[in-house]
Amino acid sequence: MADPNSYRVTVTDIDVPFTRLVAFFVKAALAAIPAAVIVAIILRILGALVASLLVGSGFAPFLR
Numbered sequence: 001m002a003d004p005n006s007y008r009v010t011v012t013d014i015d016v017p018f019t020r021l022v023a024f025f026v027k028a029a030l031a032a033i034p035a036a037v038i039v040a041i042i043l044r045i046l047g048a049l050v051a052s053l054l055v056g057s058g059f060a061p062f063l064r
Contacts, residue, residue, distance in 0.1 A: 054060060
C-alpha cells in the first residue's frame with residue numbers, strides 16, 4: 001500500500017541551456033573512450049583464456 005504522506009509528482013519540463021547540454025555530452029563521450037579500452041582489454045583476456053582452454057583440451061578447429 002502507498003504511504004499516505006507520499007505524493008505523486010509529474011515533471012513536465014527541464015530547462016537546460018544548450019551549451020551545458022553539449023558540454024555534458026562531450027564529457028560523456030570522452031569518458032566512454034577509456035571505458036571502451038578497458039572493456040576491450042577484459043574481453044581480449046577472456047578470449048585468450050577460452051582459446052587456451054579449448055586448445056589444451058584438444059578442440060581447436062580454428063587452428064587447422
